[in-house]
Amino acid sequence: MKTTVPMISVITPSYNQGQYIEATIQSVLNQSYSNIEYIVIDGGSTDGTIEILKKYDGSLKWISEKDNGPEDAINKGFGMAQGDIFAWLASDDVFETDSLQKAMDVFCKQPDVAMVYGRCQYIDRNGDVIGECPTEPFNYEYLAVYNFVAQPSAFFRRSAYEDAGGISLTLRQASDYDLWIRLTKNRKVIYLSDFLSSYRLHYAAKTLGFHDPAVKFEEYILLTLKYYSWAPANRVYPCCLYRLKAKFFRFPSTIITIFSLIYATFEYIRLNKGIDCRDLALIPRNIKKLLFGWELEDAIKFHSDNLIK
Numbered sequence: 001m002k003t004t005v006p007m008i009s010v011i012t013p014s015y016n017q018g019q020y021i022e023a024t025i026q027s028v029l030n031q032s033y034s035n036i037e038y039i040v041i042d043g044g045s046t047d048g049t050i051e052i053l054k055k056y057d058g059s060l061k062w063i064s065e066k067d068n069g070p071e072d073a074i075n076k077g078f079g080m081a082q083g084d085i086f087a088w089l090a091s092d093d094v095f096e097t098d099s100l101q102k103a104m105d106v107f108c109k110q111p112d113v114a115m116v117y118g119r120c121q122y123i124d125r126n127g128d129v130i131g132e133c134p135t136e137p138f139n140y141e142y143l144a145v146y147n148f149v150a151q152p153s154a155f156f157r158r159s160a161y162e163d164a165g166g167i168s169l170t171l172r173q174a175s176d177y178d179l180w181i182r183l184t185k186n187r188k189v190i191y192l193s194d195f196l197s198s199y200r201l202h203y204a205a206k207t208l209g210f211h212d213p214a215v216k217f218e219e220y221i222l223l224t225l226k227y228y229s230w231a232p233a234n235r236v237y238p239c240c241l242y243r244l245k246a247k248f249f250r251f252p253s254t255i256i257t258i259f260s261l262i263y264a265t266f267e268y269i270r271l272n273k274g275i276d277c278r279d280l281a282l283i284p285r286n287i288k289k290l291l292f293g294w295e296l297e298d299a300i301k302f303h304s305d306n307l308i309k
Helices: 021-029 049-055 070-080 099-109 158-164 175-184 213-228 233-247 253-272 277-281 283-292 296-302
Strands: 008-014 036-042 061-064 085-088 113-123 129-133 154-157 188-200
Touching: 008 021, 008 070, 008 099, 021 036, 021 049, 036 049, 036 070, 049 061, 070 085, 085 099, 085 158, 099 113, 099 154, 099 188, 113 175, 154 158, 154 175, 158 175, 175 213, 213 233, 233 253, 277 283
Parallel strands: 008 036, 008 085, 036 061, 113 188
Antiparallel strands: 085 154, 113 129, 113 154
16 A cells, blocks of 8 residues: 655745746755655745746746735745645745755654754855854753754644744744744654754845834744743843944944943843843853854854855
8 A cells, every 4th residue: 555755845035036046946846755745935025037937837836916024925825735745935044955854754664753953054155055054952941042953953743833833924034933932832842953944134135124123022022922921031132232243333332332232131131020040050151142242143254254245
């Protein structure tokens, strides 16, 4: 009796990324895993993306129409999807050749696993590797202080996604983080030490093209208060720092840093109604992030010459 392998549905939200989308498409279609449903949801691109999509008619499904951003496109794509396993890949990122096979091996062997994620490289606009996205083995409590799940390297069961309520359409910068918190609570998650994807850094991308980084940390704080009843110090400090940088950008950076620490101290106490013991336990682990950067900002700082559009 022939056994049917599970289907994985990959969604690509797309808008005016014609320079990169063909590499994204090929990274999906050239996977070693065979049972793939690939759907591209385009927001009405005008840069040649449609011509590229037409080249792959028959190999993928696609639509192009005005939408309300990538979250809307992802939600629309998963609504169309028929697969047992879900993933999404931005129109400028790429999978490693055997990424889907590695993820599916885990899902097939461990039916109780809700999500699998792995390591991820940073690449520049030319596709050259310029760093590694910080990831680490799963810990639900530590997810409150650090988003260590690299989105393009994450795969999850359709059932877990639907039970979690899907992706939020209201968040501007932290929709994937919000999904990880909801989807992984009380569920089994597996971390793979293999590189599963590459995340392209360039200034036309949503993450770097967004001009108010304080909003991202405001959303992080909103979510950690909601799900953990906690505003972690390493979320509060950069939020306060970026707020002051935006308002007093002509001031010397040293002055802004000093006032940010004072501001963050009062904001932290206000949000937490005192000192949360969870922050005290994390002081050794977070001190480097507080002093030298956090998440994507490190890669931007050290590779800015490669990121210019």
